[in-house]
Amino acid sequence: MDSIVYLIISKLNSIFILVQKVIYLQKCISIISLNINFSEKSIFLVKEVILVSLSFLTEEHILFRKSLRKMLDKEAYPFFNQWEANRDIPKDVWLKMGENGFLCPWVDEEYGGLGLDFSYSMILIEELERVGQGLAGGMCLHSEIVSPYISEYGTEEQKQRWLPGCVRGELISAIGMTEPGAGSDLAGVKTSARREGDYYILNGDKTFITNGLTADIAVVVCKTDPKAQPAHKGISLLVVEKGMIGFKRGKKLDKIGIHSGDTGELIFEDVKVPVANLLGEEGKGFYYLMQNLQQERLVVAIQCQIEAEEMLRITIDYVKNRKAFGQTISKFQNTQFKIAEMATEIDIGRTYVNQLTVRHLEGADIVKEVSMAKWWISEMAKRVAAECLQLHGGYGYMEEYEIARRYRDIPVASIYAGSTEIMKTIIAKKLDL
Known part of the structure; x- marks a missing residue:
């Protein structure tokens, strides 16, 4: 319900003059406030956050934050300790976030998003992190790090194919950069993708991958030209999808902290990735x-x-x-x-x-x-x-x-x-x- 109200308000931006919009927003905030039962902790945080971020918060930002916090108070805070013990974030949490418009809020409306800017993403990051890093790590990576690659460098067909699912929480995304022998040195990755007709044959291993075991799609950093000089000019980005033959998940990594966060290994053994899954241009990945x-x-x-x-x-x-x-x-x-x-x-x-x-x-x-x-x-x-x-x-x-x-x-x-x-x-x- 909060998400619907918010969408209506977003639409009114281009219709009402500024004074009318402010009056309408104030009415909506007062209506929603009647149904919010924040915990004592949340009330403290609402006051704190509004004060520290006041320089660029509008009524719309405040409404967005309250709607998000209301959902997290109901769907996340009460269960987070159990998720930590289980070392898992249930998939239905992703679906509820997507259903309420809180995944990839910056995505254009034609792909199912709200068409918002990064200031709303900042609110999303803050509120998820207040619940816990196990929840925030995976969702922020999905919403603010991986999905933008598809939006910025993907073809129209790729955007139509993947972005709506990312927004709804039906598709969880990951990015495969780090390898057992290459972390900070991205130009030194060994994962290779050899072109054969309409496919790339992908081989290699990735480790320390957030959302690694649950991801439905993974943007994989690989070398399509191992002879390129300098080496970074041979790097490309391929989108690997769950179910592709030869795409395997390694072990779930046992971390000191962030227990509910999914961190795993990705293994590629002669995976046939369609050329249509290349993001942007070949050799431009770096x-x-x-x-x-x-x-x-x-x-x-x-x-x-x-x-x-x-x-x-x-x-x-x-x-x-x-x-x-x-x-x-x-x-x-x-x-x-x-x-x-x-x-x-x-x-x-x-x-x-x-x-x-x-x-x-x-x-x-x-x-x-x-x-x-x-x-x-x-x-x-x-x-x-x-x-x-x-x-x-x-x-x-x-x-x-x-x-x-x-x-x-x-x-x-x-x-x-x-x-x-x-x-x-x-x-x-x-x-x-």
Whole structure:
């Protein structure tokens, strides 16, 4: 119902003048508010998020966030700990997200999307991350990292074929970059695709693949010209579909954290991939990857920012209630100093990601700045995790406390989507060093 109301409002953008639209939005927000039963936690977060992001939030953004949060409060928050224990996100969660318009919201309406911009994607990322990284990792990768390759480089036939399913949650997507012997060095991938008539014969292995075991389609980075010089000019992108003969899933990888997130291996043994599944031009794959990594790394920076905000929030709640030596530990100067230091860093991070989101929306080349945000905020979130766990004392090491999960989930953020070291290398190059 919330999704329907939102779609109606989006349509009215081109019909009503600004004053009429604002009046109508206010009425819709008040109507929807009558049916929202946010948890105490959610009410706190609504206030917090609206304040920190006010610089570019409109009434439409607020309505979108409330609708999304209402759905997550009902369909995700109550079950997330069980998903972590089961190490799985049920497929029906994807379908419900799609049904309500919360997967790939930027996709054009002709392919089933809402036709929104990245500012709405930022809200989606934030709200999913507040539930947990196990949910956010797979859905954000699907919505904001993989599907854009199809939208930007796919043919009309490819868009019609795959995007509607991605929007509805019927198709889960993955991207196969990392290999056992090639991570940061994308030009060094060994997975090969040899052209034979109307097919490519694909061979190789991919590892650490988010959505790897559940993906219905995977954008695979491969070499179509192993003799190309430089090597990156021989890289192409192929879409491999579930059910193709020779396409196998390896083991589900047992990670330290993000337990509910699907991370697995992909194996390709003489897979016949139709030439019609080539994304863009042959030999242009590396260029496409470089073009899209700006958004991918901004997504990760936003995720880390939310993790830091959430860890601080739950720690403030804890120290205000935990008593020692006859008073709450929030009264100790050491606690206050630690909280003050974290709050300062987190505020700096929030200001930066908001600024970068606006510049990204404007189409600016912010590769250097996004690289800065990705490494610094991911490292900051790790520092926050350590300090927050320490302030929880022994209880922080217990699985029943949320800080324990977030503490073990966050370290990998400084590794995937470009390690801290790679980010610093990019920054140095951009500074002509």
